[in-house]
Amino acid sequence: MVQFYFDNCVVTYRCLHQATVVQWAEALLTNVETARPWHYEVGHARASIIITILAIVTLRQDKIRNNGTSDVSHMCALGDAFFCLATSLTDVETGLPTLASAQARILHVLYLLQTTRMNQAWYVFGGLVPIVSALGLHRQSSFKHRTGGPHTPRDDFILTQCRKRTFWVCYTIDKYLAVVFGRPRLYHDDDINQGFPDCINDEDMTTEGKADTEPSIDCHVDSLIAHAKLAQLIDRISREVYSVKKVPKRERLASAQRLGLELHEWNRSLPSHLGTVRIRSLIPPFRRQASALKLAYCHAIMHANRPFLLGAASLSAAQRNRVSSVVSGTKDLPDMSPLASNAPRTMTLQDSISECLGAAKVALELVDSMSPDGALFHAFWWTPYVTFCALAVVYVWEIQQQQFPGFDKQGGDHPATTNHAGLSSRDRLQGLLELAQRCQRHLSQSTSADSPSHRYSVILEELRKEAKLQGGARPVENSSTNVVHAAEEIAASAMLADGMPPGMSQDFYGGNSGVAGGTFVGGTIFDAWQTRDWMDLDSSAFGPYPDFIHGPMLPLLNDLGEPAFQPSPQI
Numbered sequence: 032m033v034q035f036y037f038d039n040c041v042v043t044y045r046c047l048h049q050a051t052v053v054q055w056a057e058a059l060l061t062n063v064e065t066a067r068p069w070h071y072e073v074g075h076a077r078a079s080i081i082i083t084i085l086a087i088v089t090l091r092q093d094k095i096r097n098n099g100t101s102d103v104s105h106m107c108a109l110g111d112a113f114f115c116l117a118t119s120l121t122d123v124e125t126g127l128p129t130l131a132s133a134q135a136r137i138l139h140v141l142y143l144l145q146t147t148r149m150n151q152a153w154y155v156f157g158g159l160v161p162i163v164s165a166l167g168l169h170r171q172s173s174f175k176h177r178t179g180g181p182h183t184p185r186d187d188f189i190l191t192q193c194r195k196r197t198f199w200v201c202y203t204i205d206k207y208l209a210v211v212f213g214r215p216r217l218y219h220d221d222d223i224n225q226g227f228p229d230c231i232n233d234e235d236m237t238t239e240g241k242a243d244t245e246p247s248i249d250c251h252v253d254s255l256i257a258h259a260k261l262a263q264l265i266d267r268i269s270r271e272v273y274s275v276k277k278v279p280k281r282e283r284l285a286s287a288q289r290l291g292l293e294l295h296e297w298n299r300s301l302p303s304h305l306g307t308v309r310i311r312s313l314i315p316p317f318r319r320q321a322s323a324l325k326l327a328y329c330h331a332i333m334h335a336n337r338p339f340l341l342g343a344a345s346l347s348a349a350q351r352n353r354v355s356s357v358v359s360g361t362k363d364l365p366d367m368s369p370l371a372s373n374a375p376r377t378m379t380l381q382d383s384i385s386e387c388l389g390a391a392k393v394a395l396e397l398v399d400s401m402s403p404d405g406a407l408f409h410a411f412w413w414t415p416y417v418t419f420c421a422l423a424v425v426y427v428w429e430i431q432q433q434q435f436p437g438f439d440k441q442g443g444d445h446p447a448t449t450n451h452a453g454l455s456s457r458d459r460l461q462g463l464l465e466l467a468q469r470c471q472r473h474l475s476q477s478t479s480a481d482s483p484s485h486r487y488s489v490i491l492e493e494l495r496k497e498a499k500l501q502g503g504a505r506p507v508e509n510s511s512t513n514v515v516h517a518a519e520e521i522a523a524s525a526m527l528a529d530g531m532p533p534g535m536s537q538d539f540y541g542g543n544s545g546v547a548g549g550t551f552v553g554g555t556i557f558d559a560w561q562t563r564d565w566m567d568l569d570s571s572a573f574g575p576y577p578d579f580i581h582g583p584m585l586p587l588l589n590d591l592g593e594p595a596f597q598p599s600p601q602i
Contacts, residue, residue: 032056036084040091042319042410043258044141044204045251046134046197047080048189049233056081070120076131079120083138086113090145094409107146114142128162130190133197136162140204144412147482149573153208159201160217168198169223188240195228196252199259206262209269210334211416213570216266227256249304254320257301261327264293268335273562280342283562287335287383294331319410322401329394330417336387337424338562340431342380388428391421392463395470402473415484416569418474419491423568425467426494432460471495486572 033056037049055077062071070078090110121135136159143152163169172186202218209216230250235242271286298306301324304313310321398418401408408414475488 032085032088036088038316040087042323043254044200045255046137046193046200048193048236051189052080074131075120075124076129076135079117079135080131080138082113082117082120083135083142086110086117087138087142087145089113090142091409110142128165130166130194130197133159133162133166133168133201137197137200141412147484149483153212156204156208163198163201168194169218169225171224171226187238189236189238192228192231192236195225196255198225199227199255203259203262206265207413210265211413211569212573213566216269220263220266227259228252230256249302249317251316253302254305254324257305257324258327261297261331264290264297265331265334268331272335272338273566275563284339284380284383287339291332291335291386294328294335298328319407322397322407323411326394326397326411326414326417329390329397330420332390333387333420333424336383338565339380339383340387340424340427341560387424391424392466394418394421395466398470398473399466415474415487418470419487420569422467422471422491423494425463426491429460429464430497483572490571
């Protein structure tokens with residue numbers, strides 16, 4: 032089971048040392064065979080780590096066996112039993128926290144994320160951060176400790192590497208949870224000076240340092256480091272592009288394009304087995320890592336550029352046609368940066384939109400290719416979220432396209448919107464829409480009816496219908512009604528898929544949300560959308576919200592859609 036965990040369950044969140052975990056597992060097995068307590072001579076935290084690994088492995092094997100088609104609440108019954116036992120062990124920990132205390136809770140968070148208990152994972156993660164801070168994992172060791180003073184033993188090399196790995200795994204999870212939930216980040220780069228772990232595989236480490244016989248081969252830790260560096264860029268995008276302060280749109284666009292250049296540089300710096308080698312030619316562990324990083328890169332590009340989709344109305348018909356041409360010809364992410372073309376020019380709004388749509392297309396193609404492979408499709412807890420982001424980008428662009436003067440809703444095109452190959456804007460868009468609809472089916476079929484992913488699917492279906500209706504001959508002002516009514520219906524059904532209390536939908540879809548940053552020009556239901564509204568859309572599958580958690584009409588639900596508490600009969 033431990034071997035399966037490291038071979039099939041670990042992708043980029045590699046915070047444990049495999050040989051050490053094997054020793055803990057053997058000690059735990061001995062305790063079971065001799066009828067001793069689980070934690071005997073191992074400790075509560077280490078025992079919890081082993082048992083949580085069993086929970087994760089059990090869940091993963093069930094998902095692969097059923098290809099994700101079964102209800103998650105039935106699939107993870109045995110895994111939940113292991114998980115409850117694991118949390119009971121950490122609950123009774125006493126004394127000062129240890130590195131294993133933090134690692135155990137990281138695994139708890141990952142199990143909850145994989146079982147779609149997103150809010151519970153958020154709360155557990157909130158308890159993990161103080162432990163990591165108390166251990167000082169966010170800081171480099173002191174000079175005396177680092178150099179091994181006369182009375183201070185030099186650190187165990189394996190322990191030092193695991194401290195660094197643990198912190199950067201925690202950091203990466205923090206940045207992605209913040210984006211998925213649309214909530215503030217818990218770690219701030221100004222407080223951190225911890226270095227990245229060394230690029231060395233577990234089997235090549237000793238307590239004294241790197242093994243003398245260390246071979247020069249591809250390293251599994253490369254993906255952890257690359258993902259952490261990407262998380263740093265995600266943090267800066269969220270802070271600068273999505274700032275709640277009053278920032279002119281031009282400054283937001285400049286920030287997005289500057290950070291976009293850094294994203295391209297990050298991609299170019301990847302080791303060959305994570306960046307340039309064809310994914311299908313890699314061994315399974317590296318295939319998962321490369322797929323995860325490619326999906327994360329696509330998300331980062333979309334995250335940086337999607338607010339500017341709503342500025343497409345300011346583009347000419349020829350510029351919109353060039354955007355469609357770039358996207359239709361995309362086999363990999365289009366690099367619109369000046370470095371890519373060796374041209375001394377600045378990026379434009381057209382470039383930003385092209386990159387966003389290109390990233391959405393590549394992400395959807397990757398999800399579509401992963402869908403038949405259950406082992407790969409279920410390897411990442413945030414695959415449904417990235418799929419949701421990409422689909423939202425495609426549908427918003429389609430709605431925008433329908434309103435452009437040169438776009439013929441009945442199938443024809445203005446000459447300016449037809450390329451030399453004779454393909455119209457509609458023809459080029461149709462292929463992307465067919466891909467989007469396939470991925471939307473993957474999203475709806477791979478999750479249970481009560482999961483956030485299903486809520487994503489419901490929201491996307493309303494967007495898809497809206498995009499389709501925009502193609503008909505009807506006034507734009509009526510178009511928002513269907514979306515608003517659908518959102519209210521979803522909220523009334525207690526799914527919380529729209530992420531707002533009843534009565535606020537009009538503000539979200541067509542009114543003044545009160546968020547600084549300025550609106551975009553256009554003729555669609557997104558006219559009044561502002562930059563931060565994209566974050567609201569991201570978090571729309573989650574609740575509760577403080578304005579209505581005590582409302583009489585909507586019960587407070589847990590992540591499985593069940594009542595979180597039963598009211599007293601006297602109330």
